[in-house]
Each structure stands twice: as C-alpha cells, then as structure tokens.
Amino acid sequence: MAKGLTKAFKKALWVYHCNSGSCNGCDIEIIAALCPRYDVERFGIKLVGSPRHADALLVTGPVTRQMVDKVKRIYEQMPDPKAVICVGNCGNTGDVFYESYNLVGPIDNIIPVDVHVIGCPPRPEAIINAVAKAWVKLETLEAK
Amino acid sequence: MKAKTTSKTTYQIPIGPIHPALKEPVMFEFEIDGEKIVDVDVTLGQVHRTIEWTGMRRNPIQILYLAERICGICSYCHPMAFALAVERVAGIEVPERADYLRVIHAELERICSHILWAGVAAHEIGFDSVLFFTWQIREKALDLTEYLTGNRVTKAITMIGGVRRDITKDMYPMIHETMNYFKDNFEKLRHIYLDDKTFKMRSQGCGILTKEDALKLCACGPTTRASGVKKDVRLDQPYFAFGDLDFDYVTPDVLTGEVNGDVYDRIIVRLLEVKQSIDLIEQCLDKIPAGDIVSEPKIPKLLATLKKAKGEGIGRMEAPRGEVFHYVKLTEQEAPYSWKVRAPTYNNILPWIPMLRGEQIADIPIVAASTDPCMSCTNRVAVVDNGKKYALNKEELHRMSVEKTRRLMA
Numbered sequence: 001m002a003k004g005l006t007k008a009f010k011k012a013l014w015v016y017h018c019n020s021g022s023c024n025g026c027d028i029e030i031i032a033a034l035c036p037r038y039d040v041e042r043f044g045i046k047l048v049g050s051p052r053h054a055d056a057l058l059v060t061g062p063v064t065r066q067m068v069d070k071v072k073r074i075y076e077q078m079p080d081p082k083a084v085i086c087v088g089n090c091g092n093t094g095d096v097f098y099e100s101y102n103l104v105g106p107i108d109n110i111i112p113v114d115v116h117v118i119g120c121p122p123r124p125e126a127i128i129n130a131v132a133k134a135w136v137k138l139e140t141l142e143a144k
Numbered sequence: 145m146k147a148k149t150t151s152k153t154t155y156q157i158p159i160g161p162i163h164p165a166l167k168e169p170v171m172f173e174f175e176i177d178g179e180k181i182v183d184v185d186v187t188l189g190q191v192h193r194t195i196e197w198t199g200m201r202r203n204p205i206q207i208l209y210l211a212e213r214i215c216g217i218c219s220y221c222h223p224m225a226f227a228l229a230v231e232r233v234a235g236i237e238v239p240e241r242a243d244y245l246r247v248i249h250a251e252l253e254r255i256c257s258h259i260l261w262a263g264v265a266a267h268e269i270g271f272d273s274v275l276f277f278t279w280q281i282r283e284k285a286l287d288l289t290e291y292l293t294g295n296r297v298t299k300a301i302t303m304i305g306g307v308r309r310d311i312t313k314d315m316y317p318m319i320h321e322t323m324n325y326f327k328d329n330f331e332k333l334r335h336i337y338l339d340d341k342t343f344k345m346r347s348q349g350c351g352i353l354t355k356e357d358a359l360k361l362c363a364c365g366p367t368t369r370a371s372g373v374k375k376d377v378r379l380d381q382p383y384f385a386f387g388d389l390d391f392d393y394v395t396p397d398v399l400t401g402e403v404n405g406d407v408y409d410r411i412i413v414r415l416l417e418v419k420q421s422i423d424l425i426e427q428c429l430d431k432i433p434a435g436d437i438v439s440e441p442k443i444p445k446l447l448a449t450l451k452k453a454k455g456e457g458i459g460r461m462e463a464p465r466g467e468v469f470h471y472v473k474l475t476e477q478e479a480p481y482s483w484k485v486r487a488p489t490y491n492n493i494l495p496w497i498p499m500l501r502g503e504q505i506a507d508i509p510i511v512a513a514s515t516d517p518c519m520s521c522t523n524r525v526a527v528v529d530n531g532k533k534y535a536l537n538k539e540e541l542h543r544m545s546v547e548k549t550r551r552l553m554a
Contacts, residue, residue: 021193025216025297028260032286035279064193096210099201100194121216121297 010142012044013135016054016078020071020107022061025121026088030058033124045131051077056134058127059113062090062097063105075111081141083134086113087127089120154182179504199483204230204304204450204474205443207483211470212298214485217260220253221463222470222485223302228383228459229472230304234450241435242306243385244428248319249293249301250384250461251421251428255326256285257464258414258421261516262337265411268509269346270546274336281329288322291315304446306438316429323422330419337411338399342549347407351499351511354405361494365466366417367515369395370410372403377462389427391420407514414516451478463488465516492516509542 019027033040034047048054051074063071075084084107089095091107107113114137115130122130155176175182195214199207204226211223224246231238238246259282266274286296292311293299301307311319337343353363358371368375374393378386394416396402396409403409440446459470466488473482492515499511 023193023213023216023219025213025219028216029297032279032283035283036276037280037283062193090213096213097193097195097198100198102194120213123296 010139011055012046013055013131013138014046014048014053015056015058015131016048016051016074017058017060018051018071018074020059020061020067020091020105021064021103022088022090026060029121029124030060030087030127033127038124038128040128040131045128051075052079054078054082055138056083056085056131058085058087058131059091059107059111060087061105062094062100062103063107063110065102065104068104068110071107071110081138083114083137084111085115085117085127085130085134087117087122087130089118092116092118095120174500174505174508176505179506181500181503181505181508196483196485200479200481203447203478204472204480205447207480208302208304209300211485212300212302215487216297217257218253218463218465218468218487219298220249220301221461221468222487224250225459225461225463225468225470226472226483226485227302227304228461229457229470230450230453230459230474232457232459233455233472233474234304234453236305236439236449238306239436239439240385240433241310242437242439244432245307245311245437246384247386247389248311248425248428249299249307251424252285252289252292253299254421254464255418256282256289257516258418259285261414261464261513262333262411265510265513266343268513268542269342270542270549271342277336278333281326281333284322284325288319291318303438304450305440306436308438310437311432319425319429323426326418326422330415330422333418334415337415338408343411344408346507346510346549347411347514349404349406349408350507351407351503351514352405353495353499355403357495357498358405361498362491363466363495363515364491365462365464365488365516366394366410366413367466367492367495369393370403370413371405372397377460377467381460383461385428385431388431389424391424394420407510410514447478450474452476465489466491489515506547 017027017030030047032038040046051057057075057078059071061067075082086092086107090097091105093106094100094103097103104110115133117126117130119126156174195210199210202210207226208223211226212219214222230236259278263275263278263282266272266278289299290296292315293301293309301309353367353371355372358368358373363371363373364375372395374395376393377383379391379393394413396404396412398416399412440449453474454476456471456473459472461468468488469486471482471484472480475481495515496512499514500508503511
C-alpha cells in the first residue's frame with residue numbers, strides 16, 4: 001500500500017469511472033482490477049454508478065469535443081473532498097491521437113488532475129496504486 | 145403519475161448519440177408503449193477521434209500503432225487488417241511461419257473477446273457471480289497473451305509482412321497448459337450458459353433476428369451466424385493460414401439442431417467459437433513450419449518499399465465481432481492517400497431494430513449486448529414524457545433488467 005496511509009482506512013473509497021472517448025483498453029483493465037485476480041473490493045474500493053456517491057473520479061480517454069461538458073459536469077457533481085485520477089496515456093498527453101482536431105484534452109486542461117497513470121493501457125496494478133495515492137490525498141485533506 | 149389528457153400513448157426514449165466505446169457514435173430512438181418497444185430508429189453520427197484523418201499524416205508503420213488503438217478489445221484485428229491491405233498494395237509476401245503465428249494470435253484474441261462478452265452478457269441480466277467467474281478465466285488468456293506478445297491489451301505484435309515476435313518451442317508448454325485450462329472450464333461455462341434456468345428464461349425467444357433480416361441488414365460475425373447465415377471470412381476468403389486448417393461454420397444447429405436467431409443462439413455460437421479457437425490454436429502448433437517471421441526485418445528498408453508502392457488494397461478479417469474491413473490507397477507518398485476502416489459493430493447496429501421491436505425496455509441491455517457492442521452505449525438515456533424530460537441512465541436500465549430476472553425467477 002502507498003506510504004502515508006493509516007493502517008486501518010477511515011472509510012471505503014468509492015470510485016466513479018468516466019469514459020471520455022477512450023478505446024476501451026483502459027476500461028477493461030479497470031474492470032479487470034475489480035475481478036477476482038486483483039479484487040480491489042477487499043480494500044473497500046468500489047465502482048459506483050453516480051458521481052454523487054464518489055470520492056474519486058477515474059477518467060479514461062482523450063476527451064473528445066462532445067464529451068468536454070459531460071466530464072466537467074461529472075466533476076462538478078462530485079462532493080468535496082474529491083480526487084481525480086487520469087488513467088491512460090491519451091488522457092495525460094493525447095498519446096497517438098495528439099494531433100487530432102476533435103480532441104480537447106489533455107484532461108489537465110479541463111479539470112484538475114491529482115494522479116496521472118501512464119500506460120497504454122496501464123496494468124491493473126498501476127490503477128490500484130493510483131487509487132491508493134488518491135486515498136492518501138483525501139486522508140491528508142481530512143487531517144488538516 | 146398524473147393522468148394524461150393528450151391522445152399520445154407512446155413514449156420516445158432517445159439513447160446516445162455518443163457511445164465512447166463504439167467506433168461509430170450512434171443514436172437510438174425507442175418508441176415505447178408502457179414496457180413494450182413499439183419501434184426503434186437508429187441514427188449514425190460522425191466519427192470521433194479522427195483516426196483516419198490522423199492516419200493520412202503518418203507512415204504505414206506508425207499507423208499500425210494508431211490502428212491498434214481504434215479498439216482496445218480488437219487491438220489485434222485492426223492493425224492486422226491494415227497490414228493485409230498494405231501488403232496487397234505493395235505486393236509483400238508473408239512468410240508461411242508468420243501466417244501461422246498470425247492465426248494463433250487472432251484466435252487467442254477471439255477467446256479473450258468472447259469470454260469477456262460472456263461475462264458482460266451475464267452482468268446485463270444481473271448474474272454478477274458469472275461475470276466474475278468468466279473474467280477469472282479470461283485472466284488466464286491475458287496471461288498467455290502477455291507471455292506471447294509482452295502486453296496484456298495492446299499487443300503491438302503486428303508488422304507489415306509478418307509479426308514481431310516468434311513463438312519458440314519452449315513456449316509450447318505454457319500454450320498447451322492454458323488451452324487445457326480452457327477445455328477444463330469449457331464444460332462448466334457451457335453448463336452455466338446453456339442449461340441454467342435464468343439464462344434460458346432471459347435469452348430464449350428474446351431479440352430474434354431472422355435469417356432474412358440478417359441477410360438484408362448485412363449483419364456479420366457471430367450475430368449473423370446465430371441466425372443461420374453461413375458467413376465467415378476465415379472460410380469464405382481464407383487469409384493467413386486458415387486455408388490449411390480444418391474447421392467449419394459455427395451455427396447454433398450444430399448443437400441444438402434448430403436455428404432461432406435469438407439471444408440464446410448467439411450465446412451458443414460464441415461458446416462454440418471459443419472451442420473452435422482452442423482447436424485452431426492446437427492445429428497451428430502442430431502444423432507450424434520453420435522459417436522467417438517477417439519478410440523484411442529492416443524497418444527503414446520496408447518503409448522505402450512502401451514509399452514506392454502505388455495502388456489500392458483491402459484487408460478483410462474475421463474479428464471476434466464480425467468482419468473488419470480496411471481500405472488503403474497508397475500513392476508513392478510517405479503517408480497513405482486514403483485509409484478507411486469499417487468495424488463489425490457498424491453492420492451489427494441496424495439488426496438491433498428488428499431485434500428490439502416488440503421487446504420490453506428491460507430487455508434492451510441483453511439484446512443490445514448480444515451483438516457485442518460495448519454497453520456504455522446506454523449511458524445518457526433521456527425519457528421524454530410529454531415534453532417533460534427525465535434521464536434514465538445505464539444503471540437504471542441495468543436495475544430494470546435485474547428486476548426482470550427476479551420477477552421471472554419468482
């Protein structure tokens with residue numbers, strides 16, 4: 001587990017997953033993290049169906065023009081304190097699509113990102129590590 | 145709900161238009177009478193990450209990695225179909241060993257994709273324990289993919305004129321072990337999907353696509369084979385080494401003796417195809433000849449050849465979801481003059497209309513999932529009731545579907 005976390009977590013971390021035009025690669029790795037091999041639910045990390053319930057936001061995809069306002073709206077709907085995790089190269093830098101005319105990303109330009117996960121797609125371990133890092137941020141905020 | 149005074153008796157439910165996972169953004173308008181779907185309309189919109197546009201600014205080898213990112217699940221078929229098209233234009237001969245290696249990777253991807261689909265289908269009818277069971281099996285397939293190619297999802301194994309990595313003799317035990325694991329679990333999967341009461345209730349007689357409709361609407365892949373149409377690019381126009389291998393069209397009558405074209409039949413076809421793929425991989429391992437794995441290992445030299453190539457070519461391939469089609473035109477330039485991609489889901493969208501007509505709202509998820517698109521499609525659904533809008537999202541649709549299963553079980 002990441003440094004800085006207390007031994008017993010204060011609360012379970014609920015995550016909302018937003019696909020902003022991704023190729024599905026990152027999305028299946030996120031689901032893989034939930035499935036028996038990695039099974040993040042044993043740490044209390046869980047995907048939820050509404051941003052209103054979420055502590056952390058996982059954004060995948062390079063954010064196409066049609067998705068910008070949706071990503072912003074989801075971010076605004078989340079209650080504070082919140083953390084944003086950008087999963088995959090295309091959300092971080094544009095990756096192979098960098099020169100496309102229909103992209104508004106990187107996600108940094110649209111909403112503030114706390115944890116960047118590099119990889120195309122990142123492995124489930126990397127995604128779990130990122131969620132744990134977001135957890136540290138939320139617990140630090142709470143301690144203040 | 146307050147009593148209606150207007151004469152209008154049906155609701156309209158628009159679904160879409162943006163479906164991030166589909167390569168073709170799509171918009172559905174469902175005409176709903178109570179719980180029944182009276183009519184469905186499909187509108188196909190614009191394409192969105194501008195992959196083809198970007199491709200026309202890159203050289204063919206760079207495009208391989210761009211094509212790989214068209215879809216994370218079909219990350220082998222797209223670059224391979226592109227490579228087939230370019231090889232045809234440039235007249236590049238592929239070594240025989242590479243052809244066999246390509247079959248192994250293609251069939252391994254089919255296993256991954258079909259098992260993934262089986263899990264999603266189970267999830268759509270509210271059978272989450274089966275989702276976890278199938279994805280556990282899928283992890284084995286991903287382990288093998290990683291062992292053979294170095295990556296779990298985007299494989300980067302394709303090269304114009306061959307493949308980038310060889311499968312050596314010492315890798316065989318791992319492949320055989322994984323194939324045996326699938327065979328051991330196949331019977332369990334077959335039992336869950338084909339004998340279970342819940343699955344039968346939700347899938348039999350549901351989302352029917354007749355043979356005539358399948359032909360008329362140009363459905364492809366397992367969707368059309370489940371309606372009894374014998375269509376499979378691997379057999380119709382053998383590519384790679386498929387011509388040397390022994391296999392046949394998979395239609396549901398192989399197992400049950402009849403073709404209904406419903407969701408149940410589509411499950412049968414996909415399950416049997418997993419078995420077929422295991423068999424094909426084993427045949428390949430037996431027959432694979434020695435030799436080179438790529439026709440031109442020096443990339444600058446290959447690029448120079450491609451720069452001199454002129455003409456048009458098409459690459460057709462049977463992806464897990466159906467036929468994938470790439471068209472390339474090279475004009476002695478570094479970048480192709482034109483590149484057109486047609487993914488199988490494009491064909492399998494229109495058959496949703498006859499499949500969904502007359503079904504219930506709760507059946508939308510499983511019927512739509514049965515053609516194997518990605519179901520985030522049903523995000524952002526707005527129910528329009530007399531101009532009063534309220535949203536019905538994927539979770540609510542999923543909840544309705546789960547409730548229907550419970551109702552049927554009671």
